[in-house]
Amino acid sequence: MTARRPGAAREVLAGWLFVAPVVVILGLFMLAPILMAMWVSLTDWNGQGSPFRAGVPFVGVDNYTRLFTEDGLARQDFMTSVRNNVYYVAIVVPVQTVLALGLALIVNARLLKGKAFFRAAFFFPSVTSSVAISVVFLFVFANSGAVNGLLALFGVDGPQWFADSRGVLHLAMGAVGLVDPATPPDALTSGGPFGLSWWEWLSGPSVAMTTIIMLVVWTTSGTFMLMFLAALQDVPVSLEEAAMLDGAGRWNVFRHVTLPLLRPTMFLVLTLGLIATWQVFDQVYVMSQGNPAKTTLTPAFLSYQTAFRNFEYGSGTAISFVLFAIIVLLTLVQRWVMRERRPA
Template sequence: MAGTTVGTGRRARRRTGVNRENVAGWLFVAPVVAILGLFLLLPILMALWVSLTDWNGQGSPFRAGVPFVGLDNYTGLFARDDLSRQNFMISIRNTFYYVMIVVPAQTVLALGLALVVHRRTLRGKAFFRTAFYFPSVTSSVAISVLFLFVFSDSGAVTQLLAIIGVEGPQWFSDSRGLLHLLLSALGLADVDAPPPVLTGGGPFGLSWWEWLSGPSVAMCTIIMLAVWTTSGTFMLMFLAALQDIPVALEEASMLDGAGRRQRLRHVTLPVLRPTLFLVLTLGLIATWQVFDQVYVMSQGGPAKTTLTPAYLSYRTAFRDFDYGSGAAISFVLFLLIVLPAVLRRWVTRGRDAVRDRRRPRPGRS
């Protein structure tokens, strides 16, 4: 009886100690939670309410006279046959090509740079690491303005192409898509007269010819800027992961007769898989949110071929004073970013779980 009383008292004291630790922990994090709730969560909820209204920016969006439209701002982006849906689908098309080119290019370039600066025989590692990383810490606005001068009609790129006998395009005025130009160069299509079978019938108000246009020349310039400025940051991530690879693992693969390519394929890349997933996820998030370069270099032109959802949301809200539709575009963009990332994480976690179950446990034959 006495032992039971002593055990109960110990459990009660233990629960009391745990409760005190929980209270102390919440007291420490309460200021941060309050700040995040006030300056992050509350504005998001306010923007969500604005996306359900037809607020034009006059007065408060929470006053009684603001028209409540429900999900009309969202359904109009997909179902309504008007200019708003056309602009939104054009922005999705442009950003899709942007993402499909920038993410693989910057990932491959970052990995290549990391492998180069990780070599033990390379001299001047500090200089090359700084040089490769420097564009990532430079202001995106400043680099965008620099690219405007470099790719202008009298810029350095156009002059260098002229030296080798190539007439450079008008980089920020050419709205033709690369796939269209390629088909035209091969004699398979005419840019000005597309095949009749592709001029209609496309989804969401755009023809198949418009969906299959490819990135424009102006968008390709922005793509080159994005790849150049972002690969340095991802290079550091890959470099940190490469430095964590045990030297004994590489030496063992060399003793087994593995060449450089075999070590890269069977030793380095499997170890870099978590870092590769992180780089791809961050790259997808950043590319879908591209705004600065478009705002400075093209503002959606020419012919809307550099229009992106982020810039369209800004233009719809702050230039057209349609804050409801602008907020709706931003939340749709949020879903386009979050849902694929969650799906990729779920698929990766499922594969890791299967791999762990198949892995033999110690002590079993």
């Protein structure tokens, strides 16, 4: 057994004294609220008085089971919000990542002139208020807005963007003649998991949700562009030049030299994008309120709606904890998929 170094105890004590303020602040303003919210999710508190008083009904895990096992409006709304958010995440995360990387490569090009201008131009939407941009998009995609006016120049009758609840996959299948969206096959409408039919699960994002997706991709790509740009500027130029001297083309240099060096930044961008897309709220709140026909409803907005509009704080908090579990699980899966594998 090794002897303890003299003065080690005082160093440990000094270290704890230095971090004590941060620990206390995090405990009071993060850990304590989380534990309080967890208790609320196990009750039927309606927002009146304190949730810790004796008269608040304790329901255990009933708020959670209603979301997964009990037939009713609560499960239908929650699964509808999950379906909407799955399509939202599946489109936004890859598109904004690819777009951000492409913009970073353009801005990082050595021969590009006016780099400062392009960096500011690409990043500007990210620092603008999401509420303000959402309001602008409401006008741009209005029935008589600029987008439909531009489509009319090409003889295209634009949809009612924020009032169209049709799923884009349904529209695509109808366009190629696979199915008739008005009369879907009985096999797809007769049953499905978690209270939704397979036809509903396979709807794709609605036209209204697609509009929100375009807004979010445009406003978030600039932030992730800066992350990729910082990583690209740390890539040694000598490695790329050595690969090109060995006969590698630009694509092979990017694929086998640049992209592997961007792995940590890629993981960061994908993780932040995954978390942000599962927590989308402000755009839905401003632009659609979950409409039309609940096709833009998301778990975050449903949690707010259940708690602060329907005064079912227990159910609303339960939805938020399920959303937290989904984010943690998907982040761990993403970390496992993107882990660095050593050759056998």
